[in-house]
Amino acid sequence: MDPAPPSATPGPPTPASYSEVEASPEFGELRHSYRVFAFPVTVAFLAWYLLYVLLSSYAGGFMATKVVGHINVAFVFGLAQFLTTFLIAWIYARYANARLDPGAEALKARLENRTASVGLDPAAEVPGARLENDATLEDRS
Amino acid sequence: MTTGTINLAAEAAASEHRTLIITLFSVFVVITLGITVWAGRQTKDATDFYAGGRGFTGFQNGLAISGDYMSAASFLGIAGAIALVGYDGFLYSIGFLVAWLVALLLVAEPLRNSGRFTMADMLAYRLRQRPVRTAAGTSTIVVSIFYLLAQMVGAGALVSLLLGVTGEGPKRLIVALVGIVMVLYVTIGGMKGTTWVQIIKAVMLILGTLLITILVLNKFHWNPSTLLGAAAEKSGQGHKFLEPGLKYGIDSTSKINFISLGLALVLGTAGLPHILVRFYTVPSAKVARKSVNWAIGIIGGFYLMTIALGFGAAALVGAAKIKASDKSGNTAAPLLAEYVGGGPGTTGGAILLAVISAVAFATILAVVAGLTLASSASFAHDLWANVIRKGKVSEKNEVITAKIAAVAIGAVSIGLGMYATKLNAAALVALAFAVAASANLPTILYSLYWKKFTTSGATWSIYGGLVSSVALVIFSPVVSGAPDSLFTGSDFHWFPLGNPGIVSIPLGFLLGWLGTVLSKEEPDLEKYKELEVRSMTGAGAH
Numbered sequence: 001m002d003p004a005p006p007s008a009t010p011g012p013p014t015p016a017s018y019s020e021v022e023a024s025p026e027f028g029e030l031r032h033s034y035r036v037f038a039f040p041v042t043v044a045f046l047a048w049y050l051l052y053v054l055l056s057s058y059a060g061g062f063m064a065t066k067v068v069g070h071i072n073v074a075f076v077f078g079l080a081q082f083l084t085t086f087l088i089a090w091i092y093a094r095y096a097n098a099r100l101d102p103g104a105e106a107l108k109a110r111l112e113n114r115t116a117s118v119g120l121d122p123a124a125e126v127p128g129a130r131l132e133n134d135a136t137l138e139d140r141s
Numbered sequence: 142m143t144t145g146t147i148n149l150a151a152e153a154a155a156s157e158h159r160t161l162i163i164t165l166f167s168v169f170v171v172i173t174l175g176i177t178v179w180a181g182r183q184t185k186d187a188t189d190f191y192a193g194g195r196g197f198t199g200f201q202n203g204l205a206i207s208g209d210y211m212s213a214a215s216f217l218g219i220a221g222a223i224a225l226v227g228y229d230g231f232l233y234s235i236g237f238l239v240a241w242l243v244a245l246l247l248v249a250e251p252l253r254n255s256g257r258f259t260m261a262d263m264l265a266y267r268l269r270q271r272p273v274r275t276a277a278g279t280s281t282i283v284v285s286i287f288y289l290l291a292q293m294v295g296a297g298a299l300v301s302l303l304l305g306v307t308g309e310g311p312k313r314l315i316v317a318l319v320g321i322v323m324v325l326y327v328t329i330g331g332m333k334g335t336t337w338v339q340i341i342k343a344v345m346l347i348l349g350t351l352l353i354t355i356l357v358l359n360k361f362h363w364n365p366s367t368l369l370g371a372a373a374e375k376s377g378q379g380h381k382f383l384e385p386g387l388k389y390g391i392d393s394t395s396k397i398n399f400i401s402l403g404l405a406l407v408l409g410t411a412g413l414p415h416i417l418v419r420f421y422t423v424p425s426a427k428v429a430r431k432s433v434n435w436a437i438g439i440i441g442g443f444y445l446m447t448i449a450l451g452f453g454a455a456a457l458v459g460a461a462k463i464k465a466s467d468k469s470g471n472t473a474a475p476l477l478a479e480y481v482g483g484g485p486g487t488t489g490g491a492i493l494l495a496v497i498s499a500v501a502f503a504t505i506l507a508v509v510a511g512l513t514l515a516s517s518a519s520f521a522h523d524l525w526a527n528v529i530r531k532g533k534v535s536e537k538n539e540v541i542t543a544k545i546a547a548v549a550i551g552a553v554s555i556g557l558g559m560y561a562t563k564l565n566a567a568a569l570v571a572l573a574f575a576v577a578a579s580a581n582l583p584t585i586l587y588s589l590y591w592k593k594f595t596t597s598g599a600t601w602s603i604y605g606g607l608v609s610s611v612a613l614v615i616f617s618p619v620v621s622g623a624p625d626s627l628f629t630g631s632d633f634h635w636f637p638l639g640n641p642g643i644v645s646i647p648l649g650f651l652l653g654w655l656g657t658v659l660s661k662e663e664p665d666l667e668k669y670k671e672l673e674v675r676s677m678t679g680a681g682a683h
Contacts, residue, residue: 021678022670030677038246046407049239053403056232056385057396064384069366070373074228074385081235082441088242089437093430101427104678111680 017111030103037095045088052077159304161495166502169345170322173338173506177330184331187536188683190543191258191518192421193332195683199428201340203435206419208339209511210237210410210436211346211443212288213295213504214570219444220477221470223451224463227372227382229389230451232399234444236406241440243582244411245433250426251589251676252417257683259515260417260581261523264588266675267668269596271528276603278523280580281414283607284573285516286554288415289509291569293319293558295471296505298566302472303498313559319506320555326510327517327551328544335510336422342507347443349500353474353493354446356481357453368449371456382455398638402571405642409574412581415515426679450474457481469567475501509554517546563627568619571640572610579606579645583653589676593664594657601656606649613641 021027055063056074063074184190197205215237222230256262261277296319297312306312326335361368369383376382389399410416420429454463454473457480466472475497479485482493521543526534534542583602587594613636614620620627622634638644657664675681 018671018674018680019667021674021680027674027677031673034677042243042246045239045242049236049403049407052235053232053400057390057399060384060386060390064380069364070369070380070383071366072380072383075369075383078228078231078235081239082445085239085242085437086441089245089434092246093434096427096430107674108678108680111674111678 021107021111024107026103027107030100030107033099033103037092037099041088041092045084048084049081052081158491158495161491162303162498162502165495165499169341169499169503170506173341174322174325174329176337176341177326177334180330180334180337184333187258187540189333190331190540191418191522193336195422195424197336197422197432199423199431200435201336202419202423202428202432203439204343205336205339205422206416206432206436207439207443208341208343208346208507209415209419210440211343211504212292212508212570213299213501214291214566215444216346216350216447216504217295217299217471217474217501218469218567218570219447220450220454221463221467221473222388223448224454224458224473224477225460225470226388227376227378227452227455228385229387231448232385232389232403233406234447236403237410238437238441238444240407240410241433241437243408244416245430245437247589248411248417248585249420249429249433252585253420253423253426253429254679254682255672255676256421258418258421258522259519260414260585261519263672263676264584264599265527267588267665267672268594268599271531272596273599274523274527276600277581277584278519278528280576280603280607281519281523282516282550283611284412284414284576284581285512286550286557287569287576288413288573289512289516289550289554290557290561290564291566291573292505292509292512293554294562294564294569295566296502297558297562298467298471299498299501299505302467303475303494303501309562312562316558317555319509320551320558322506323510323513324548324551326506327514327547331540332418332422332514335507335514336419338507338510342503343439345500345503347439349497350443350446350450353453353478353481353497354449357449357457357477360453360457360481365449368452368456372452375456375459377460394637397643398640401638401640401643404646405571405575405578405640408578408582408642408646410577412577412585413573414519414577414581415511418515418518421683425682450477453477453481469565471566513547513550513554516550517543520546520550565619565625565627568614568639572614575610575614575640575642575645576607578642579610579649580604581606582646583649587653587657588672591657592666592669594653595660595662595664597660597662598653598655598657602649602653605652606645609648610641610645613645614639617641 055077063072063077065073067073067076188194215234219230219233222233224230252260252263255266259277260281261274264273264277293316297316300315301307301312326338358368361371373380373382378387381387389395419432423429423432451473454477458473458476463470463473463476466476475494478497479490479494482491483489521539525542526532526539580603583606584599587598587602616634616636617639618626618634618637619639620634622632
């Protein structure tokens with residue numbers, strides 16, 4: 001179903017196009033790339049944080065072990081929590097820029113411009129569509 | 142020299158720094174109100190009012206997020222806690238920081254892509270509007286009021302300590318003034334004005350903290366180990382001061398209480414309404430991600446500096462002097478500033494004390510403005526426009542309602558803040574985090590990532606998490622049955638932990654699941670597909 005004539009300006013996508021995209025292999029791949037990073041990393045940093053909390057509560061002797069001068073294991077672990085947080089944030093930003101954003105942009109372009117670019121080859125429509133997309137985005141902001 | 146002249150000199154110095162504090166703070170208020178008026182002139186429609194026109198950059202919003210997040214509780218509270226109980230004070234900041242990864246990896250981008258102005262926008266996308274907006278609006282307002290009260294109580298306490306005024310009258314006057322200025326920021330400047338207030342405050346706070354940190358480290362020849370050693374020695378606790386356990390390691394109850402707090406801190410941030418609405422102030426999910434990354438860098442750096450502040454205060458000022466000024470240690474940072482500026486009675490000391498005190502006031506003011514905006518937006522957009530008026534209301538009417546709600550919320554928090562001075566600010570903040578983690582986070586995660594989630598699941602989870610966390614605190618030693626309880630006359634406590642998270646957070650998740658599998662309601666799978674595609678790609682995003 002395509003209610004708008006081809007000459008119409010790009011409007012909000014219809015629900016039909018959403019479920020089409022949802023079923024597409026490109027979207028499946030995007031969702032997989034996101035989840036395969038975000039879910040295990042979330043489990044990992046929460047486990048690491050809980051380990052730290054539990055060690056602080058129940059392993060006082062171990063945490064009190066001196067490392068250098070007055071700096072003990074508790075400080076090293078605490079600062080390591082800071083370090084892993086910075087590191088995960090940085091790695092995720094890099095991962096998302098490289099692995100998530102291009103796929104998301106392409107799908108977005110396909111959804112927001114489908115009525116305007118009827119009949120075009122989906123691969124060919126992407127660059128032009130992205131430009132229009134950016135324009136509408138700027139209008140909104 | 143007689144004692145009389147010493148007292149006179151001290152008195153003169155005190156009034157000198159009082160004048161300085163008031164002058165600096167007034168300058169901050171005047172400048173930010175000027176910016177608010179300028180932002181108000183550019184605020185034309187609902188998107189401007191609720192989301193600052195979605196025109197902020199990642200760096201600007203990162204600063205604003207940090208401004209919203211680094212409350213007086215974390216600035217004065219953490220520095221004070223470290224100064225008094227050593228390592229255990231530092232545990233707070235780790236939970237507060239790691240929590241941002243939940244927001245970064247699971248919440249910020251999908252929320253930005255699928256919502257317009259409030260947390261409930263995203264939930265209402267696939268669930269039934271009215272019940273879910275009512276529930277989310279209620280929990281938003283409850284979390285915000287607890288958080289607001291914490292800041293108000295803190296403001297009152299701070300003023301009496303730093304300005305040397307005693308008695309309830311001046312305290313109430315300050316609470317009222319803070320309330321009035323915050324309502325002015327919100328009603329005149331909307332999100333644009335409030336965001337600039339946060340940015341200015343964040344910059345002031347970072348620079349102020351950085352200056353004190355440099356002065357402290359310089360005194361210890363830039364050797365952190367020397368600083369820690371001096372702090373341990375002066376604390377009288379020896380190496381115990383540098384190890385976990387002084388505060389939370391007393392018995393098995395206090396250990397579980399600490400784990401409970403840790404859970405609420407790490408899971409609460411991504412459910413705090415005033416943080417969630419910040420993601421709407423940028424043009425896209427990609428910029429939302431950038432702003433969270435900036436925030437992680439800024440907030441992390443700030444918490445690292447609070448370590449130097451806290452241990453510096455313990456080493457240089459000393460616990461005895463800090464406790465004499467304020468039992469819970471809230472004045473450790475200002476007292477440290479006075480010390481590194483040259484000590485009491487010196488011009489340098491007076492100037493630094495005044496600067497840090499003014500920064501603390503600015504911090505409180507900015508945080509309460511952010512909270513007022515988030516809660517009044519949720520009232521107007523969720524409860525008024527979409528539940529009471531069923532969407533039949535103009536944008537203009539909605540924004541006017543939000544402004545009226547801001548005045549009402551301001552009045553309520555001024556009223557409560559004036560008379561609730563006995564409440565413990567840290568306990569209130571911990572409660573706000575617990576409610577956010579128990580009531581808001583389960584529903585946010587289920588609606589984004591669980592296909593079969595239903596409206597019943599959402600309402601069970603939100604109300605269940607909200608009621609259980611508040612009820613457990615009411616029946617905990619925070620309210621009755623302990624020497625520092627709210628009510629000392631009677632004892633009706635049966636829940637041993639001051640922090641309810643360890644029970645209420647799993648309960649919130651469990652109820653969301655139970656409500657979904659027990660109800661006969663069919664999940665709207667088509668709508669879920671739409672939400673999934675929108676949240677991942679940004680198609681159709683506002």
